[in-house]
Amino acid sequence: MSVSMLSTFIKPMHPEGRRFVAIFAAITVVLFLIWDPLGWLGLGITIWCYYFFRNPERVTPQREGLLVSPADGVISLLEPAVPPAELNLGDLPLTRISVFMNVFNVHVNRAPIAGKISAVAYRPGKFFNASLDKASVDNERNGIAIELADGRQIGVVQIAGLVARRIVCFVKPGQVVDTGERFGLIRFGSRLDIYLPEGVQPLVCLGQTMIAGETVLADLTSDEAARKGGIR
Known part of the structure; x- marks a missing residue:
């Protein structure tokens, strides 16, 4: 092609x-x-x-266990954090990967992995700069939980930013999604948080550029250690 x-x-x-x-x-x-x-x-x-509002096609890796980025942008935070309570992912810290989208990035969001939507939860809030850590707690957000075949769950949270004023989500609880399938968008600058299952290590680094539906964030079948990166 x-x-x-x-x-x-x-x-x-x-x-x-x-x-x-x-x-x-x-x-x-x-x-x-x-x-x-x-x-x-x-x-x-x-x-x-x-x-x-461009909506390009993407080539999504098909191997089982690969978790891909749900958003275009740059990894702004990579650290343990307790997921939002409304997603029912427990109260222990999980590895959180935050992808910050500026106003020039594609803002269509994609499912990071195939599975069943077990929760969709919207929470109103403020509009701090989405690159700040406190945006995960204080800003308007919409979270989804994706249940995998083995029972583990992935949390994905759309977070409104300084300019964003509208989060759009296309999926509902019980719906089955494929890896890379479009599930929502956020208007005019925002962020997505991804919560990995316990024990899964990220294969990306702080500051790395993401391509939604294509860049691999983690491999659920691998015991590889978390990766380290350096600016060149």
Whole structure:
């Protein structure tokens, strides 16, 4: 399968973005009528809005046990943390991998592994910078728990950020998802937290860039030690 130059730059847009692009486009028309420089500014913002809601295809690893990143972005936190109580993942610290999405990242979120949705829990909150540790506790969030065939569970939490004002989740309890399947999105800058099962080590490092549905975060079948990384 070949990849054309056009498809490298032009990506499909998620349906959630259509009305926003339409609103920005209508405003842009008015701005052009008022003053051309304002119109060009509006056009730039409209193009950015389309770009924000882009929904590219991804090639997801298929081997059993691989846990992939649910979001594009950069790993901003990698540490033990108690998962949100509403996900019923216990009250002991688990390894938490936080992926921070800036306003230029793809914001469509994908299931990190195949399984059954055992919980979906929304919690209102504040809008601190999503890169801060306290955002996991204080910010608006929506969490899902994915139950695996062996009974273990993975926690995934969508966290609103400084600019984000809307978390969208497409899945419901009892629904079965595949690895890499789209399950939600967050509008305009945010973060995702992933809670690994006890004893599972991360295969990524702080500061590493993630690609949703493609980058492997952990291998549930491996006893490999946590990886270390350095900036080059």
